[in-house]
Amino acid sequence: MPAFIETQFPIARLSAEAYKERKANNGQTLTRLGKWWGRKPLVLVRASILGMLMPASNDPKKDREIFLKVLTMDDQGTWERCKDFSSSVPWRTEDGPSRSLFDAMSYAERIAYCDRPENVEGPSEAAWVDINEHLGTTASNLSELIEQLGQRTFGHTPRVGDSFCGGGSIPFEAARIGCEAFGSDLNPVAGLLTWASLNLLGGGQAVQEEVMRVQAAVLAAADQQVTEWGIEHNDQGERADAYLYCVEVKPEGCDYFIPLAPSWLIGEKSKVVARWKRVEGSDRLQPEIAVVSDAELKLFKEKKGATVTDSRVMDPFDPSRSWSVEALRGPDGLRRWTNDDVEPRAGDVFQERLYCVRWVKTVIKNGKPKEVRRYAAPDASDLAREAKVLALLRDRFVDWLLIHRTN
Numbered sequence: 001m002p003a004f005i006e007t008q009f010p011i012a013r014l015s016a017e018a019y020k021e022r023k024a025n026n027g028q029t030l031t032r033l034g035k036w037w038g039r040k041p042l043v044l045v046r047a048s049i050l051g052m053l054m055p056a057s058n059d060p061k062k063d064r065e066i067f068l069k070v071l072t073m074d075d076q077g078t079w080e081r082c083k084d085f086s087s088s089v090p091w092r093t094e095d096g097p098s099r100s101l102f103d104a105m106s107y108a109e110r111i112a113y114c115d116r117p118e119n120v121e122g123p124s125e126a127a128w129v130d131i132n133e134h135l136g137t138t139a140s141n142l143s144e145l146i147e148q149l150g151q152r153t154f155g156h157t158p159r160v161g162d163s164f165c166g167g168g169s170i171p172f173e174a175a176r177i178g179c180e181a182f183g184s185d186l187n188p189v190a191g192l193l194t195w196a197s198l199n200l201l202g203g204g205q206a207v208q209e210e211v212m213r214v215q216a217a218v219l220a221a222a223d224q225q226v227t228e229w230g231i232e233h234n235d236q237g238e239r240a241d242a243y244l245y246c247v248e249v250k251p252e253g254c255d256y257f258i259p260l261a262p263s264w265l266i267g268e269k270s271k272v273v274a275r276w277k278r279v280e281g282s283d284r285l286q287p288e289i290a291v292v293s294d295a296e297l298k299l300f301k302e303k304k305g306a307t308v309t310d311s312r313v314m315d316p317f318d319p320s321r322s323w324s325v326e327a328l329r330g331p332d333g334l335r336r337w338t339n340d341d342v343e344p345r346a347g348d349v350f351q352e353r354l355y356c357v358r359w360v361k362t363v364i365k366n367g368k369p370k371e372v373r374r375y376a377a378p379d380a381s382d383l384a385r386e387a388k389v390l391a392l393l394r395d396r397f398v399d400w401l402l403i404h405r406t407n
Contacts, residue, residue: 004063005051013073016108017043021116029118029172033196034189036167042118045173047071053149053158054135066134069127070145072117075103080124081114089113118173143178150179168194175202229392231385234359238374242358247350251313251323256283258316259355260308265300266356272375273300274356276316285316287355287377339401342393354378354386 018041021028029042050070057063068074072081079099085092091101102110122142123131131145132138139145150158160174165183171194175181183194200211226232232240244266248257256278264274266289273292276285292300307314313328315321328349335348344351361372378386 002056003052004054004056004067005048007056008060008064009047009051010064010068010073013068013107014044014047016111017041017073017117019108020111021118024116029201030167030169030193030197033201034167034193036190036193039167040169042169042173043071043116045170046118046177049146049158049160049174049177049179053146053153055149055153057134062134066131069123069131070142072120072123072127074127077123077127078107078110078114079103081111081117081120083115084113118176146178164190165194166190168197172197172202229388231389231392234381236359236361238359238361240357241360241373243354244356244358245352246355248353249313249328249350250283251328254315254321254323256285257351258307258313259285259287259353260313262306262308263300263303264305264307265297266375268297268301270373270375271297273297273305274377275305278317284353289356289375289377340397342397343390354382357382 021041021043025031030036030039047067050067054063054067054070065074069077072078079102082102085097089097091098091105093101125140128140135145135149137145137148139148147157150156157178157180158174159180159182160170161182162170163184165171165185166187167190168183171181171183175198181198183191183198185191185194200207203211234240246259246261248259250257259276264276266272266274271291271294273290273296275288275290277288279286296304303309305316307316308325309322311325312322313325330349334350335345355377356375357378359374359376362369363372364370
């Protein structure tokens with residue numbers, strides 16, 4: 001007997017749910033564990049697994065109806081997932097919420113007012129009666145259904161494996177709906193994210209609360225240590241929350257280092273840009289952080305002042321001069337970094353430099369705390385703090401390497 005997914009699949013409704021899940025941004029279940037590229041929507045994983053386990057009958061229309069009921073994506077399930085009954089919803093009349101007006105909207109319009117399928121308990125008791133009758137099961141929740149369908153098909157609980165698990169969507173959702181889940185990846189970060197998905201988010205409320213408690217204690221201890229070192233605070237009561245670095249090179253025939261970037265636009269909304277100016281007697285350019293007009297902002301968005309264009313280093317003061325980035329490497333290529341390198345050496349082709357700091361300060365405005373940000377070029381005290389950070393790093397770097405190798 002073929003599986004449901006071999007005969008049909010409700011792409012339109014699944015696409016709408018997957019899009020809504022993606023647009024939730026930080027509201028997605030796994031996002032808070034860490035960013036991952038191409039993480040699969042959980043609702044799609046759930047639907048795919050169910051579609052592979054659920055058998056197709058001789059009644060395709062009924063199969064689709066039951067499939068949507070299990071996912072709470074049928075009309076009744078969508079209504080039961082609805083969470084917004086305010087007076088401003090378009091399907092409300094003088095007599096109250098109108099089910100007929102709700103059903104008349106497109107599916108994508110309806111689910112804008114609903115919880116996502118993954119965030120509700122599942123089908124109603126009435127829905128389970130129809131599901132069990134059609135599938136010949138006795139389930140009262142999704143895990144029981146998955147178990148019974150797996151036993152019928154394989155003789156055991158379904159096992160789901162993902163050898164390139166990435167952000168962990170497939171193992172996580174498979175485990176959540178009752179499968180035995182396995183995941184691996186060549187990238188250790190992916191493995192860590194998947195482990196966290198299964199053991200932290202999947203560990204229940206008590207585990208999550210304990211992890212959050214430990215996290216809060218660690219963050220508090222780290223904050224206290226950083227504050228005692230004095231490496232993130234200035235004399236104006238501000239704290240740095242972002243440090244912007246760039247690479248710089250000194251091409252042959254040029255008597256100053258050129259900072260490299262395809263754009264020196266720092267913040268589009270804040271209209272903050274970086275400019276560079278010569279300093280007499282120095283081969284290092286001086287950054288100037290400024291807020292510009294709309295007209296100049298447009299020029300910076302169009303790459304005004306860019307010092308890297310089409311794989312060439314551009315002289316910021318003489319557009320007629322440029323150098324190939326590849327040629328800068330020299331015939332022997334770049335020096336390989338060693339395990340104890342924490343910054344470029346003096347003779348390296350590519351150097352690094354701090355050119356902007358974003359400072360944050362909390363002020364009281366209209367009786368409420370407000371976070372105020374400003375961008376500034378680093379001054380002497382900032383560079384001294386940076387040197388202190390490097391010293392602290394060097395003192396501990398060898399020990400960290402030893403710990404890493406031991407583990």
